[in-house]
Amino acid sequence: MKTYILPSLKLTGILILICSVMYPLLIAGISMFAPGNGEGKKITAHNNVVGYENIGQQFTDDSYFQGRPSAVDYNAAGSAGSNKGGANPDYLATVQARIDTFLVHNPEIDKAAIPCDLVTASGSGLDPNISVKAAKIQVARIAKIRNKSAKEINDLIDKLIEKPLLGLFGPEKINVLKLNIALNEL
Amino acid sequence: MNTELIGVIATFAITVAIAIPFGKYIAKVFSGEKTALDFISPFEKWIFRMCRIDSSKQMNWKQHLIALLSINILWFVYAFIMLLTQGSLFLNPDGNPSMSPDLSFNTAISFLVNCNLQHYSGETGLTYLTQLAVITFLQFVSAATGIAALIVVFNAMKENVSDGLGNFFDIFLKSITRILLPVSIIIAVVLIFNGTPASFDGKDTITTLQGDTVQVSRGPAAGMIAIKHLGTNGGGWFGVNSAHPLENPNYLTNMVEMIAQVLIPIALIFALGFYLKRKKMAYVIFGVMTIGMLSLLIPTLIAESNGNPAITEMGIDQSAGSMEGKEVRFGAKASAYWSIVTTIISTGSVNSMHDSSMPVSGTMQLLGMMTNAFYGGCGVGILNYYIFIIIAVFISGLMVGRTPEFLGRKIEAREMKIATLVALLHPFLILVGTALSSFVFTNDPSVGWLNNPGYHGFSEMLYEYTSSAANNGSGFEGLGDNNWFWNITTGFVLILGRFLPIIGPVAIAGILAKKKFIPESAGTLRTDTGTFGIMTYAVIMIIAALAFFPALVLGPLAEYFTLYHP
Numbered sequence: 001m002k003t004y005i006l007p008s009l010k011l012t013g014i015l016i017l018i019c020s021v022m023y024p025l026l027i028a029g030i031s032m033f034a035p036g037n038g039e040g041k042k043i044t045a046h047n048n049v050v051g052y053e054n055i056g057q058q059f060t061d062d063s064y065f066q067g068r069p070s071a072v073d074y075n076a077a078g079s080a081g082s083n084k085g086g087a088n089p090d091y092l093a094t095v096q097a098r099i100d101t102f103l104v105h106n107p108e109i110d111k112a113a114i115p116c117d118l119v120t121a122s123g124s125g126l127d128p129n130i131s132v133k134a135a136k137i138q139v140a141r142i143a144k145i146r147n148k149s150a151k152e153i154n155d156l157i158d159k160l161i162e163k164p165l166l167g168l169f170g171p172e173k174i175n176v177l178k179l180n181i182a183l184n185e186l
Numbered sequence: 187m188n189t190e191l192i193g194v195i196a197t198f199a200i201t202v203a204i205a206i207p208f209g210k211y212i213a214k215v216f217s218g219e220k221t222a223l224d225f226i227s228p229f230e231k232w233i234f235r236m237c238r239i240d241s242s243k244q245m246n247w248k249q250h251l252i253a254l255l256s257i258n259i260l261w262f263v264y265a266f267i268m269l270l271t272q273g274s275l276f277l278n279p280d281g282n283p284s285m286s287p288d289l290s291f292n293t294a295i296s297f298l299v300n301c302n303l304q305h306y307s308g309e310t311g312l313t314y315l316t317q318l319a320v321i322t323f324l325q326f327v328s329a330a331t332g333i334a335a336l337i338v339v340f341n342a343m344k345e346n347v348s349d350g351l352g353n354f355f356d357i358f359l360k361s362i363t364r365i366l367l368p369v370s371i372i373i374a375v376v377l378i379f380n381g382t383p384a385s386f387d388g389k390d391t392i393t394t395l396q397g398d399t400v401q402v403s404r405g406p407a408a409g410m411i412a413i414k415h416l417g418t419n420g421g422g423w424f425g426v427n428s429a430h431p432l433e434n435p436n437y438l439t440n441m442v443e444m445i446a447q448v449l450i451p452i453a454l455i456f457a458l459g460f461y462l463k464r465k466k467m468a469y470v471i472f473g474v475m476t477i478g479m480l481s482l483l484i485p486t487l488i489a490e491s492n493g494n495p496a497i498t499e500m501g502i503d504q505s506a507g508s509m510e511g512k513e514v515r516f517g518a519k520a521s522a523y524w525s526i527v528t529t530i531i532s533t534g535s536v537n538s539m540h541d542s543s544m545p546v547s548g549t550m551q552l553l554g555m556m557t558n559a560f561y562g563g564c565g566v567g568i569l570n571y572y573i574f575i576i577i578a579v580f581i582s583g584l585m586v587g588r589t590p591e592f593l594g595r596k597i598e599a600r601e602m603k604i605a606t607l608v609a610l611l612h613p614f615l616i617l618v619g620t621a622l623s624s625f626v627f628t629n630d631p632s633v634g635w636l637n638n639p640g641y642h643g644f645s646e647m648l649y650e651y652t653s654s655a656a657n658n659g660s661g662f663e664g665l666g667d668n669n670w671f672w673n674i675t676t677g678f679v680l681i682l683g684r685f686l687p688i689i690g691p692v693a694i695a696g697i698l699a700k701k702k703f704i705p706e707s708a709g710t711l712r713t714d715t716g717t718f719g720i721m722t723y724a725v726i727m728i729i730a731a732l733a734f735f736p737a738l739v740l741g742p743l744a745e746y747f748t749l750y751h752p
Contacts, residue, residue: 011239011359014237016323031408038383040381040432051395055432064396075400075401077309078403079425165438168196180395
């Protein structure tokens, strides 16, 4: 055993230098050239930083597009999903309550058209996106509150749809924060 | 066909397309042929000189195991002390506290054994120093340990060997310098250009568009996220792992991370073919493992795409699939694919919350870890599969009345005993652990560690031990597992579930290598045919299904019937 311990100790020391010092410093160095300089991509509106492109935000005001329910109320100091099982009665009651609340705030819409991502909590609690359907279903409410035509709002959504990767892979989506910033500028 | 499904198919196709040449490259590295990275050879030699290691000295299987185990013990002591004292050390901009002794014990073991079960959340549970000097470090060396153990078994499968099975330190170091480090750098660069943080700044405080003040956790995460996938480690920088929008910002990074985690497990299968010049055997193994993967993936894809029937009943639009615990940018299908990939190959990183998966998917995720041999973890996947090959050779030998032989060596009582012990250890650890925790919970429900009632609560406990024994690291994360009961019991399951399945195959291979080589004849049972592949698949499914079926009935299957046939 002794013949192995000393070489192992030295090897461990050298590998800590390589894997835990040189490697992260190299990546941090390269990140200076990346968008956001390796600190995460920030978004500004009227010269103010209003958040990170990838981190979702809470919108409780009816004049904004709302994102998905979050288990951490969009506080990115932490992150979590609800971790509720699909058959859990309390969980199903929560989903039903979200549907009812949504219908109260959006009386014009048809219940069968509510897309499920609007009433289910995301995995991270920080989901920056909603589906295109989830944006469109909020148009009537927002047009009314903001005194705009539904067409204007719909056009804005269409402009901001993020297509699948290369047009081939993955779902279409909308970044809620970007959409709301554009909405304020309308 | 829809873009979500095409994304999944393309991800798998790209993985295999890269894995074949990469497997060839791995075979070249370990057989000492010329490769593009030979320019770092002087640097490796310098390391060996500094450490006074004679990298050309051949070791037998026992010496390999001693070297492997003794260096692992060192890492454990180092990691335990670091985690226990991190709060008072440097590089801690968020002011996070030290870990409790039981949590340090669990975390040190968990990362040492390539499992990465996390009973803490990265944002508050670790400092930048321990994220890099403990977590990232162990993610490199534990993956390299798995590869080194596998290469020893490859060496022992050669025709003309008896004792000299290569040098542990040589294989181990080259796994890092030639394979893990270069590819990790590439992956990390892709991540940072898509918005993953890599700088050393602490938490940021921002005022949102609506005027709320929130904080955003960050840190030098990109490098760690790269090796966590490439080395099939799986422990996340942030609490929710790769569901976190900084850890996995978009569909491209999602594809890259999915490819990265399966790349080495698949490449090693092809490496076996090139290294031993037994390509046909490699194809058969790859075929069996792929069939195994698909038999778990397809039901999961269907269940997640159809969504939760109880929500469908509420009369809303669930055409996007089951979205609870999932992220819009990945969608239900890519999340379903990830959940199977991560459970069969022992990564255990997640991009959706498995606790909220549909019951069928939960069953398939559990089966992925219970079989633990379809592709499998870095190196150890094939070691697990090797055990099943030995059992399959023995059983089919008995069935057709031939002496059981594998690659020209007779399999006798001693090897069979080791193989059986290793194969039975896995269900033993899982079922005993689940029984114990169920007993403690029913005796005193005030321990309060379940997040869901009924069958699903049972599944949470079953999942935790399955994940520990399989060294997977994913969880039904609703389980309140940061307490001494879970930290200590899973800690011991982790050690046993890692080292016995490494010691077993290395010992069998080492013993077989010393036996007389019998050239193949007409009387030899061929192990590189489709028939033998099916036989191995049957052995795996029978051992997994028979041992675990009752537990699955009590958990996810019972939940399935309450949800779909109320």
